[in-house]
Amino acid sequence: MLRRLKKAKKVLIGLLLVALVMLGAGSLIDQWLFKVPIFGFHNIIAGRGGKESYLDYTQSDLEKFLNPLVEGNYWFLDADSLYRYFLTKSQPIPAEHRGQKPVMITFDDGWKSMKTYVLPTLEKIEARTNKKVKIVLFVNPNSVKVAETGKPPHRSKKYINCSDIKEGFEKGYFDIQGHGFSHKKLTTLGIDDLKAELSQGKDFVKNCLIGLNNTETVMSHLAYAYNKVNRRVRKYAAQYYLSGYLYNNETLRLGWWSDPYRIPRLRVYKQDRPEKLIKLAAASSPIK
Numbered sequence: 001m002l003r004r005l006k007k008a009k010k011v012l013i014g015l016l017l018v019a020l021v022m023l024g025a026g027s028l029i030d031q032w033l034f035k036v037p038i039f040g041f042h043n044i045i046a047g048r049g050g051k052e053s054y055l056d057y058t059q060s061d062l063e064k065f066l067n068p069l070v071e072g073n074y075w076f077l078d079a080d081s082l083y084r085y086f087l088t089k090s091q092p093i094p095a096e097h098r099g100q101k102p103v104m105i106t107f108d109d110g111w112k113s114m115k116t117y118v119l120p121t122l123e124k125i126e127a128r129t130n131k132k133v134k135i136v137l138f139v140n141p142n143s144v145k146v147a148e149t150g151k152p153p154h155r156s157k158k159y160i161n162c163s164d165i166k167e168g169f170e171k172g173y174f175d176i177q178g179h180g181f182s183h184k185k186l187t188t189l190g191i192d193d194l195k196a197e198l199s200q201g202k203d204f205v206k207n208c209l210i211g212l213n214n215t216e217t218v219m220s221h222l223a224y225a226y227n228k229v230n231r232r233v234r235k236y237a238a239q240y241y242l243s244g245y246l247y248n249n250e251t252l253r254l255g256w257w258s259d260p261y262r263i264p265r266l267r268v269y270k271q272d273r274p275e276k277l278i279k280l281a282a283a284s285s286p287i288k
Contacts, residue, residue, distance in 0.1 A: 033253040034285045036077070036086060038104040039277065040223075040247050040265040044113040048270075056270050059117040063125070064274035066105070066133055069281055070125055075100040076134040078175035079221040083243050087260045093287055101284035106245070106265060108179055108223055110139035112147070112157060115164040122173045132172055138179035138223035138245070139165070141201020144208070162208035169209055169218075176205060177221040178241065186237075187228045194233065198222070198240045221245070223265075234261045251283060 042055040044062055069076075075097050077086075082104060084091045107114060114137060122133050139160070146152070147161035168174030180186065181200040189197060202219040209215045220242050224233070227247040237244050243260040250264035266280055 033255040034086075035283055036082065036102050036104065036252040036254065037281050037284050038082075038106060038245070038252055038263065038265040039268055039281075040245075041105070041107045041268045042109055043111040044107075044117040046117065052270060054269050054271075057268060057272075058270075059121055061274050062118070063121050065277045065281075066121070066125060068278050069103060070129050070131050070133060073100055074281065074284070075102045075287070076132075077102050077104045078134050078217075079104075079136050079177050079243065080175070080217040082263075083221065083260065086254055087243065087258060087263075098287055101281075101286050103281050103284055104136060105133070106136040106138060106223070108138045108247075109183065110137060110143050110160045110179070112160055112164070114160050114168065114174075119164075119168050119171075119173060123171075134175060135173060136175045136177055136221075137165075137168075138177050139205060140179050140181060140183045140225075141204050142182040144205055145201070165205070165208045166212070169215075170212055176209070176218050177223070178202060178205075178219045179223050180225045183225045185226050185228045186224060186233045187230050191236075194236055195239075198236060202240070223247070229262070237261060251280070 041057055041062070043053065043057070044059055045052055045056045047058055047060070082102075085093045086102070107118065118135070122135070126132050137160075143155075143159040144161060144165070146156050147159040147164075150156045165174065165176055169176060178198075181197050184193075184197050186194060186197060206215065206218050209218060222237055222241040222243070223245040224237075224247075229237075229244065229246065234244065238261060243263055245263045245265055247267060248264050249267045251266060252258075252264050266277075268277065
C-alpha cells in the first residue's frame, strides 16, 4: 500500500511539473505572438440614468478611453487594413505606422447614437489633437432601411440612416461593414435563409455612399450576430465576405496561424471603466 502511495505521489509530481512547463511555454508563446486588441461596443448614451442596457456605454467614458490612445499615437485600424496588413499580409505595413500600436474600435447594430454621440466625439478629438480616429460600424441593412423610410416609426429613430452613414464616411471616421441583413442567429437558418441573411441589403448600404471615393471595401467584412458561427456559417460567409468577427472577449493574437473568419473581439459592457479598456489596449504589440 505504501509503495502504491509513493508511486501515485511521483505521478502527481510529474504531472504538476509537466503542467508548470506547459504554462511557462504558453507564456513564452503568448509573449511572442503579435497582439491586436479589437474592442466591440454597441450603443452609446449621453449618461447613466439607471435604465440603460448592459451594452450601453456613455459618451464621456468613450472619450476618456479614446483620448489616451490618440495621445499615445495608436493606429486605429479599419477592417480592410487589418485584413491586408495583418491577417493576409498581402501588402507591407506602410512605413509611417512603424513604432505604432494597432487597435480597432468597432460598434455593432448601427445605432442612431453613432451620429448623435460618437461622431461629435470623434470630431472633438480631432479638433483638439489634429488626429483622426477611425472606427468600424457593423450595420444591419434592414435597420438602415427602416431608418431611411421611417417605417415602422417606433424603430426608425433608433438607427442610423444613409445620410448619417455618408456623413461619417465622407469625413473619414466611419468604416462601414456588415452585421447580417436583419441580425438573425445565422446558425439557426436553413441554407437559403442563411444566404439571404448574408447577402441581402449589401448593395443598399453601398448605395448610401454613391459618389464618394474609396468605397471598394464597404460591406466586405462581417460581424456574426449574437456571436453565433459554426462550420456551415463560416463556409457561406466566405462566399460574401473577406473576414468574420466574433464577440468572444479575446484579443487577436497573430502568429503562425490565424483564421480570418474567427477574428476575436473584446466585449465592452456599461460597467467597464475606461481605465480597464486602456489597459487592454496597452497590450497591443508595437509594429517593428
